[in-house]
Amino acid sequence: DTAVSQTPKYLVTQMGNDKSIKCEQNLGHDTMYWYKQDSKKFLKIMFSYNNKELIINETVPNRFSPKSPDKAHLNLHINSLELGDSAVYFCASSQVSSGPAGYGYTFGSGTRLTVV
Amino acid sequence: GQNIDQPTEMTATEGAIVQINCTYQTSGFNGLFWYQQHAGEAPTFLSYNVLDGLEEKGRFSSFLSRSKGYSYLLLKELQMKDSASYLCAVRDGNTGFQKLVFGTGTRLLVSP
Numbered sequence: 132d133t134a135v136s137q138t139p140k141y142l143v144t145q146m147g148n149d150k151s152i153k154c155e156q157n158l159g160h161d162t163m164y165w166y167k168q169d170s171k172k173f174l175k176i177m178f179s180y181n182n183k184e185l186i187i188n189e190t191v192p193n194r195f196s197p198k199s200p201d202k203a204h205l206n207l208h209i210n211s212l213e214l215g216d217s218a219v220y221f222c223a224s225s226q227v228s229s230g231p232a233g234y235g236y237t238f239g240s241g242t243r244l245t246v247v
Numbered sequence: 248g249q250n251i252d253q254p255t256e257m258t259a260t261e262g263a264i265v266q267i268n269c270t271y272q273t274s275g276f277n278g279l280f281w282y283q284q285h286a287g288e289a290p291t292f293l294s295y296n297v298l299d300g301l302e303e304k305g306r307f308s309s310f311l312s313r314s315k316g317y318s319y320l321l322l323k324e325l326q327m328k329d330s331a332s333y334l335c336a337v338r339d340g341n342t343g344f345q346k347l348v349f350g351t352g353t354r355l356l357v358s359p
Contacts, residue, residue: 166349172332174290174349187346221289235280235336236347238289 134158137222137239144212145247152207152242154222161226162186163205164236165197168219180205212246219243249273251350253335258356259325267320267353269335277340280347281309281320284332293333294320322355330357 137154144150156163164187165177179187180199194210205222223236250272259265271279278297282290296302296311296318308321320333335350 171351172284172354173351174334174336176346176348179346235282235292235295235338236290238291240289 135222135224135237135239137220137242139242140240141243141245143245143247146212146214148212149208149210150212150244151209152220152222152244154205154207154239156203156222156224156237156239158224158237159226160224160237161202162224163199163202164223164225165205165207166221166223166238168221168241170218174221178205178207209244212244214246217244217246249337249339249348251335251337251348253333253350253353255351256354256356258358261325261327261357261359263325264321264323265325265355267322267333267335267355269318269320269350271316271318271335271337271350273316273337273339273348275340276313276337278338279309279311279318280336280338281307281318282334282336282349284334284352286331290334325357327357327359330355 135156162181164179166174168174177191178197182202183199196208199205219241221241222239225236252270280295281293283293284290294309301310306323311318332352332354334352336347339346
């Protein structure tokens with residue numbers, strides 16, 4: 132199936148640990164994103180990569196480090212996890228060079244991170 | 248910067264019509280999207296407006312007025328499965344790349 136897939140779906144970990152979330156898309160899109168959705172369901176952009184290059188880096192603690200080995204993959208590594216990092220993290224992709232229709236993003240199914 | 252406002256929650260009855268409003272202020276408007284998100288799932292694309300007017304897609308329609316910074320999503324013949332959050336998102340063209348800025352979402356509860 133063509134999709135944006137992220138792993139793991141659930142992640143429970145202790146404060147202070149380091150964890151990674153992986154994302155892969157086989158849609159042939161050239162741009163990938165990480166969004167964070169908090170407990171109030173507010174989706175906020177964190178990072179975006181276009182053809183492996185970082186193009187959007189919002190105000191995010193530097194404990195969060197994205198990595199894009201190729202345009203189909205975008206991983207998120209989080210160091211020294213804190214309670215406030217608990218949220219659902221969504222990966223998404225889009226084709227920036229799409230025509231006037233520009234149908235926005237395709238989202239992955241999300242990773243629910245719980246820091247205890 | 249951007250500011251996007253939606254009602255937090257709405258309720259409606261099965262078979263009815265509901266209109267979810269979205270107002271926005273942005274420095275580089277390049278299109279407005281509506282997404283549906285069921286609890287515990289990913290947002291899925293519903294509609295896209297870049298020019299003023301109404302876009303109709305089956306039971307769902309979306310309207311845009313760029314001069315007023317206003318959009319609405321109209322859902323007709325409501326079904327129980329339409330209970331979900333509806334997210335308004337504005338595409339920011341200032342960065343030169345796509346960047347969707349989301350509103351806080353409207354939680355719609357459809358009752359029998």
